[in-house]
Amino acid sequence: MTHPAMEYKNVTGRIYDIQGYAVHDGPGIRTTVYTKGCPLRCLWCHSPESQRRELELGYLPVKCLGTDLCRDACVSACPEGAISRGEPVKDLRASGMIQKPAIDREKCSGCLKCAEACMTQALYASARDTTVDEVYDRVIKDVSFFKNGGGITISGGEAMAQFEFTYNLSKRLKSRGIHICLDTTGFAEAVLFERVLPYVDLFLYDIKHMDSARHEKLVGVPNELILSNARFIAARGGALQIRVPVxxxxxxxxxxxRRTAEFCLSLGEAVKLVQLLPYHKTGRMKYDRLGWRYKLANVEPPDDVFMGGALAMFQSYGLNCQLH
Ligand code: SF4
Ligand code: SF4
Known part of the structure; x- marks a missing residue:
């Protein structure tokens, strides 16, 4: 007979991070697993490295020793000639100047040979492939920290886009009695939500815009499927924590x-909490690391007065609402 753990051995997933002591990804203290790949392209996305399923080349200049010290390891590893010695810059570790690599993103094919050659991981792959077993073994070490209703959050990207991985990880963790949150855009087939529902204690569920055409402009897909899946989860007894980016x-x-608040209200008791997420710019530097343009450079976070008014409005509908 196969040991229960064995059945998960070959279920693979692509993740870009696992973070312990997470306090913003559901109740209590949690460990969050971040999957890579998402069908949406939110203009304000603060995890651009999560969007594409493919591995990308990231570059963290602060970790770079300079091409002299590395004897051009990354420059010579590149088969496309996409890396050259950049302009000399001040060496922050010692006096003098060093040259760091200049990456021509137009020429880069994403082969990641330079990341393999880079000993300091200044050049790095934006994610890695793993198995349910491996992730389980890692996160189970954190069980003693899961205080105040904490547990595991499976996030993204869009975790439902790697359904077999998310499903099997949830199932395995649930068999240990661990509280599971699934952070989702809601953009997946209803039948998949139906399968995963028994293993998820709380869905962290974004409602980004109630007008479908506007929704598509902002995030790349219409909203009908997302709204109907929220109704589907609520009708089947699932619990929702609705998140509203402002x-x-x-x-x-x-x-x-107001339409968002009315929609939340229509979901009835399934909605345990509504969180308003004020726009912030903390993800901006991640775009630089990937060599991408940040499209909302001119947008400023909403002020406290506005957020206070929005909070009061949601609460006036009788919703349990808070600022994130
Ligand atoms: S990117 Fe890596 S290999 Fe290239 S110079 Fe910097 S530390 Fe050396
Ligand atoms: S990922 Fe490949 S093609 Fe791109 S810079 Fe690195 S070695 Fe060159």
């Missing part, structure tokens, strides 16, 4: 926020 001029119109 992005100035993009999602913060009063009419949109």
């Amino acid at each position: 992005i100035p001029k993009l999602t913060d119109q009063e009419s949109n926020l």
